[in-house]
Amino acid sequence: MRIFVCIKQVPDTETRIQIKSDKSGIEETGVKWVMNPYDEYAVEEAIKIRDAKGGGQVTVVSVGPKARVSESLRTAMAMGADDAIVIDTSDYLDSYWTGKALGQAIQKEGAFDLVLTGKLAIDDNAAAVPQIVAETLGIPHVTVVSKLGTEGAWVAEREIEGGAREIFEVQGPCVLAANKGLNTPRYASLPGIMKAKKKPLKEIALGDLGIQSSHLKTRLKDFQLPPEKPAVKMVAGDPATQAKELVRLLLEEAKVL
């Protein structure tokens, strides 16, 4: 069983965001970087499947500046992944080229059974890369997967509106994008962390995949903080008074009803 897991390193949710003076992005100094939370479900699922199938290889792949991104790749290897590939670039890549880069790097490695990713990255919230990886590899995809069966075909449950689910049956290699609920990611153990230091981490230059960051399809610009909210209006009184006053405010002042 050969499984690839695509992961992204993102600023921790708790990190305070400061916008660069030219509004072209955020200041990266002082940002705490972590593995995208949804990608942890993908790594966990890959390790579980490999172990349940009695062996194989789980390879984690990421795009970004090698020195920084390697930390998250080591974390995934400390959880139990076997090896890692970093597509090294310090340039911004959009979802299109990130998906192309990941897909082409996987293709270079030869035959595989499954590609797992998180359903989205919490920094850009695009939820596009898994589908583009699948398109690049010419294989099916299922996103927002919260349950996976691995007997025979892949049986992936995808969460849709109102908690309803679509159950997909997929033959052969595919890309599955993990949602919360798929599993409970393990913590890296201390021996795991020690072992991870010696696991192979291969480096691919972005240019070797024939990708140039100057060919972006989309670019983000003019970063802005959300407009200041007016101070909260506290509604006082006993519960009956509070309720009456709130309804009046929503009807007459906020006009949202």
Next chain:
Amino acid sequence: MSKVFVFVEGQGAELKKGSQELLNAARNSGREVVAGLIGPGTKALTGKASKHGAKTVFVCDAADLGHYNPETFGGILEAMVKESGADVVLASSSVLARDLMPRVAAKLDSGSASDCTTLELTTSGVKARRPVYSGKCTAEVEFVNSPIKFVLMRPNQLPVGAGDAAESAPVKDFPAPAQSGKIKCKEMVKGASSKTDLTEANIIVSGGRGLQNAESFKILEDLANTMGATVGASRAVADAGWVPHSMQVGQTGKTVAPSLYIAVGISGAIQHLAGMSGSKVIVAVNKDADAPIFQKANYGLVGDLFEIVPKLTEEFNKALHR
């Protein structure tokens, strides 16, 4: 004349509100509007699409499209977009479109911008902004080398417009493509709620740990029913198993942007705020006057939620169902 293609989704006998918003925005842009509908029964909705602004309607109404399949839906949509000649494609940021659109865009060597909150569409271009970094800031998406520009808009961000029922548009049928058999949806399991999904809801009533147990969600449901709202929850209560995870709002749950968000017994952890700070008006009900949720709220009610919520239900009932 420049064209815009709008992917339209139905909900029963109506178009989804998000789709109506986009048709209206498309009509007002000065572009010629081509609408696309996919799925059994969608032919009955073509009149609604023209009412809201479509000049041409493409439809693929095949019976075996009852279940979503990224492969077939992708093939149909690719054909429709190509045929339309549009260089801008709009879709609502629905569960289906978020899965489908990025891949269709990639098939057409194009980029996509999902979950946008503002849209400026003109005859010559398109500008959209979207929240990034968990809603801590927003950025403009600039399309650079993208022959077709795919924009997915969050519902409830744009005006709907009245529409004109007298408008009609030519309808063109598209055949369903053959399936490879590599992927199929073999079953759909209904969810606990038949209400509008959280991501599309106009009003949300959300509960947190302050409700103390799963049974107390009943009082939120009563309030939600009065207001036509959808019930959400914080991560703490979803993790505790009081409600299914599909109801979770926040970082590892759903990102929502209703007109009105009522947070009941939710302290306002940053992971929760990440999922709902885009709401237009936020009401917080909490017994702790220092709870961080009040810093994000427009209106705050300090007190015992078990006393306040039933009173709110009573008052909303009076005000909305006279």
